[in-house]
Amino acid sequence: MSCSSSISMEIADKETSQDNVEQVELLSGVYDHYDGVIVEMKEAMDPKEFGSLLRASLSQWKQLGKRGIWIKLPIELANLIEVVVKEGFDFHHAECNYLMLVRWIAETTNSLPANASHRVGIGAFVMNSNRELLVVQELSGIFRGSGVWKLPTGVVNEGEDICEAAIRELKEETGVDAEFVEVLAFRQSHASYFTKSDLFFVCMLRPCSFDIQKQASEIEAAKWMPIEEYADQPFVKENSGFDYVAKICLARANDSYTGFSAKPAYSASGKRTYIYSKLEI
Amino acid sequence: MSCSSSISMEIADKETSQDNVEQVELLSGVYDHYDGVIVEMKEAMDPKEFGSLLRASLSQWKQLGKRGIWIKLPIELANLIEVVVKEGFDFHHAECNYLMLVRWIAETTNSLPANASHRVGIGAFVMNSNRELLVVQELSGIFRGSGVWKLPTGVVNEGEDICEAAIRELKEETGVDAEFVEVLAFRQSHASYFTKSDLFFVCMLRPCSFDIQKQASEIEAAKWMPIEEYADQPFVKENSGFDYVAKICLARANDSYTGFSAKPAYSASGKRTYIYSKLEI
Numbered sequence: 001m002s003c004s005s006s007i008s009m010e011i012a013d014k015e016t017s018q019d020n021v022e023q024v025e026l027l028s029g030v031y032d033h034y035d036g037v038i039v040e041m042k043e044a045m046d047p048k049e050f051g052s053l054l055r056a057s058l059s060q061w062k063q064l065g066k067r068g069i070w071i072k073l074p075i076e077l078a079n080l081i082e083v084v085v086k087e088g089f090d091f092h093h094a095e096c097n098y099l100m101l102v103r104w105i106a107e108t109t110n111s112l113p114a115n116a117s118h119r120v121g122i123g124a125f126v127m128n129s130n131r132e133l134l135v136v137q138e139l140s141g142i143f144r145g146s147g148v149w150k151l152p153t154g155v156v157n158e159g160e161d162i163c164e165a166a167i168r169e170l171k172e173e174t175g176v177d178a179e180f181v182e183v184l185a186f187r188q189s190h191a192s193y194f195t196k197s198d199l200f201f202v203c204m205l206r207p208c209s210f211d212i213q214k215q216a217s218e219i220e221a222a223k224w225m226p227i228e229e230y231a232d233q234p235f236v237k238e239n240s241g242f243d244y245v246a247k248i249c250l251a252r253a254n255d256s257y258t259g260f261s262a263k264p265a266y267s268a269s270g271k272r273t274y275i276y277s278k279l280e281i
Numbered sequence: 282m283s284c285s286s287s288i289s290m291e292i293a294d295k296e297t298s299q300d301n302v303e304q305v306e307l308l309s310g311v312y313d314h315y316d317g318v319i320v321e322m323k324e325a326m327d328p329k330e331f332g333s334l335l336r337a338s339l340s341q342w343k344q345l346g347k348r349g350i351w352i353k354l355p356i357e358l359a360n361l362i363e364v365v366v367k368e369g370f371d372f373h374h375a376e377c378n379y380l381m382l383v384r385w386i387a388e389t390t391n392s393l394p395a396n397a398s399h400r401v402g403i404g405a406f407v408m409n410s411n412r413e414l415l416v417v418q419e420l421s422g423i424f425r426g427s428g429v430w431k432l433p434t435g436v437v438n439e440g441e442d443i444c445e446a447a448i449r450e451l452k453e454e455t456g457v458d459a460e461f462v463e464v465l466a467f468r469q470s471h472a473s474y475f476t477k478s479d480l481f482f483v484c485m486l487r488p489c490s491f492d493i494q495k496q497a498s499e500i501e502a503a504k505w506m507p508i509e510e511y512a513d514q515p516f517v518k519e520n521s522g523f524d525y526v527a528k529i530c531l532a533r534a535n536d537s538y539t540g541f542s543a544k545p546a547y548s549a550s551g552k553r554t555y556i557y558s559k560l561e562i
Contacts, residue, residue, distance in 0.1 A: 034421065078366040085359040093475070094375035095396065100475070109498050111421065115376060116397040116477040117439035140315065140392070142549060158398035158478055159471045185541065185558035189548055190440045194374070194381070196397040197439055199480065217390055241546035241554060248558055257559060260466065260541070265522035267470055268423060273522060277466035277529055278538060 027057040029069075035106075036068035037061055041077055051083045058087065058105060067106035074098050119192060120156040121200045122166040125249050126178055126207050132224035133249070134174055134207070139220050148235045149225055151202070161274055163262045166203035174222045175213030178205035182259040183276050184248050187241065202245055204252060204259065227253050308338040310350075316387075317349035318342055322358055332364045339368065339386060348387035355379050400473060401437040402481045403447040406530050407459055407488050413505035414530070415455055415488070420501045429516045430506055432483070442555055444543045447484035455503045456494030459486035463540040464557050465529050468522065483526055485533060485540065508534050 029037040039057075054071075061069060071084050075097045089101040093115045104110040126134040135149040143150060154169030156162055163180040170178050181204040192198035214222040230236070231246040251257035260276040267273050310320040320338075335352075342350060352365050356378045370382040374396045385391040407415040416430040424431060435450030437443055444461040451459050462485040473479035495503040511517070512527035532538035541557040548554050 033423070075366055075372060078363045081362050082359045085356055090377040091356060091375035091380055092377070093477075094372035094380060095476070096371040096373065099372055099375060099380065111499075113474050114400060114436050114438070116400050117437065118399045118401050118480070119395060119397050120399050120478075120480070142314075155395050156398065157395070158476055160478075162469055185556055187546070187548075187554050187556045188443055189552055189554040191552070193394050195376070195439055196374075197401075197441075199399070199401070217392075239547065239549055241548050241556060244544065244546055244556055244558075259559070263525065265468070265525055266520065267468075267522050268520055271470055271472070273468050273470040275466055275468045275522060275525055277525075278540070 025053055025056065026060055027053050029057075031066075032068075034068065034111075035066055036070060037066050038070040038072070040072045041074065041080065044077060045080065047080055047083050050080050051087070054083065054087050058103075062105050065106075067104060067108065068112050069103045069105055071101045072098055073101070118197045118199050120162065120165075121153060121198065122156060122162060122169060123151040123153045123200060123202045123245075124166050124170045124178070125151060125184060125202055125204045125252070126170060126176065127227060127253055128207060128210060128224060130224075131227050131253060133227045133230050134170075134176060134212075134222070135225045135230055136173060136214070136222045137220040139218055144220075146235070148233060149223075149230060152222075153200075156201075161262075162201050162203065162276075163274065166201075166205055170205060173215045173219050175209075175211065175215075177208040179208060180262060181206050182261045184252055184257070184259040185245060187245075202248070306334055306337065307341055308334050310338075312347075313349075315349065315392075316347055317351060318347050319351040319353070321353045322355065322361065325358060326361065328361055328364050331361050332368070335364065335368050339384075343386050346387075348385060348389065349393050350384050350386055352382045353379055354382070399478045399480050401443070401446075402434060402479065403437060403443060403450060404432040404434045404481060404483045404526075405447050405451045405459070406432060406465060406483055406485045406533070407451060407457065408508060408534055409488060409491060409505060411505075412508050412534060414508045414511050415451075415457060415493075415503070416506045416511055417454060417495070417503045418501040420499055425501075427516070429514060430504075430511060433503075434481075437482075442543075443482050443484065443557075444555065447482075447486055451486060454496045454500050456490075456492065456496075458489040460489060461485075461543060462487050463542045465533055465538070465540040466526060468526075483529070 027039045029039040032038055071089065073080055081099060084101045089103040092100045092102040102112055104112060136152050137149060138144060152170050152173045156165040166180060167178055170176055184202045184204050186199060186201045188197065188199050190197045212222045227250060231250055236242045236246050248257060261279045262274045262276050265273055265275045308320045310318040312318055352370065354361055362380060365382045370384040373381045373383040383393055385393060417433050418430060419425060433451050433454045437446040447461060448459055451457055465483045465485050467480060467482045469478065469480050471478045493503045508531060512531055517523045517527050529538060542560045543555045543557050546554055546556045
């Protein structure tokens with residue numbers, strides 16, 4: 001075996017002689033902190049050979065008391081997926097270039113972590129000193145051609161901070177630079193795309209520039225509009241969610257509302273995070 | 282062809298005679314509002330036959346000006362994945378029992394929606410009238426065996442409201458019934474599991490019952506603890522994120538802090554949602 005995805009492991013009682021050592025080829029995996037094994041396949045392998053190795057490995061991992069077995073297959077090794085499924089694995093999640101499969105091999109209750117369940121979006125509330133709001137009309141989506149002026153919106157990328165995403169999306173859609181001020185409100189909805197849920201954060205930003213350069217690919221039109229005119233649009237008044245958010249924006253414009261500021265902090269495992277909360281504690 | 286995953290479609294200029302009608306077998310798909318096609322495979326098919334159908338269908342969809350082609354394969358049809366990948370599809374997302382693949386066939390910029398990027402969790406801040414907090418020690422995870430008392434926490438399921446998830450998780454872990462009051466703060470962190478990001482909402486709940494019945498599978502111990510004693514734990518004081526959240530909880534206990542309440546509202550497409558914001562607008 002020259003394949004890098006297998007290792008040779010000696011299974012032997014320490015009392016037995018060298019002659020009794022059983023040489024077994026196993027898949028190479030990394031042990032995690034939850035009695036799990038993560039196997040990341042990188043090189044091509046004959047599916048039958050891979051199946052034999054997988055079965056032997058599963059048997060060994062059971063003996064070792066392992067619980068969750070993860071197998072990550074790059075899209076180039078799609079021919080191995082069927083073999084893994086036949087060994088009782090489920091899909092766990094996928095990104096464009098890989099599929100993660102998992103099987104719980106312990107007798108105890110399955111405590112595998114859930115797949116990502118939410119997409120996250122932002123809406124940018126940006127007002128100038130004339131109480132004008134930066135608004136856009138979009139080229140696609142449900143508002144296309146409706147004449148409705150709306151807040152610039154966008155998707156928060158995996159690994160991106162909400163406060164950074166709001167600044168980035170505003171710049172991309174309108175060319176306007178801004179600083180993050182606070183989250184005014186957020187909305188949770190379900191079945192937004194396929195089965196996934198959605199969290200949408202209305203972010204107040206302070207503009208640092210005012211000239212509009214609209215994004216050709218996504219934005220039909222962009223302009224500064226008096227905030228009362230925005231809130232008075234029939235579409236906004238007729239939709240409870242839009243109307244409520246417009247009222248929050250108006251209250252914020254009148255300095256009678258404060259949202260959640262972003263405070264950098266470190267998690268228990270030492271990662272930098274942001275905590276969003278009221279400032280005055 | 283008797284397979285339900287194919288349809289017969291007539292491709293013909295309306296001017297041509299019946300004899301010139303070209304009979305082409307195509308995969309059956311649903312057209313979406315974004316010039317996309319969603320094909321949901323349900324029955325087994327020979328991989329070679331499926332490949333031919335897919336190629337003919339792609340050619341037809343291109344002529345029709347379609348852009349994003351989605352193919353959903355249940356795990357039972359894992360043997361068809363390789364065929365789809367060979368036709369230039371990427372993985373988009375997966376759940377335990379299916380894989381969604383996608384290919385952008387238009388000449389324009391790919392505007393396919395992103396996969397879900399975040400997992401969502403809750404922490405429950407539950408205080409009785411003696412200023413005692415409901416706290417737990419967990420059987421697994423990074424706090425196992427540490428002696429640290431923490432807020433009950435849990436994962437928000439796909440399709441589940443944050444305010445409902447907090448009540449459910451509290452009940453499961455401690456047996457205590459409660460009502461949702463407000464979101465005190467939230468934290469965003471990254472690379473929490475594999476590459477996914479994480480949003481964690483600290484929810485204040487008002488207890489309706491007080492007898493503790495701890496969950497055997499996940500909870501080592503649960504009790505009511507004076508809130509100052511919770512905040513004074515060395516681990517809490519030494520970790521900026523925990524210390525900050527404890528200060529928020531203390532401020533809320535002293536009625537000098539308010540978070541975001543949950544207000545039902547309807548989205549533009551008529552879905553029920555919750556908007557979390559300050560009440561006083």
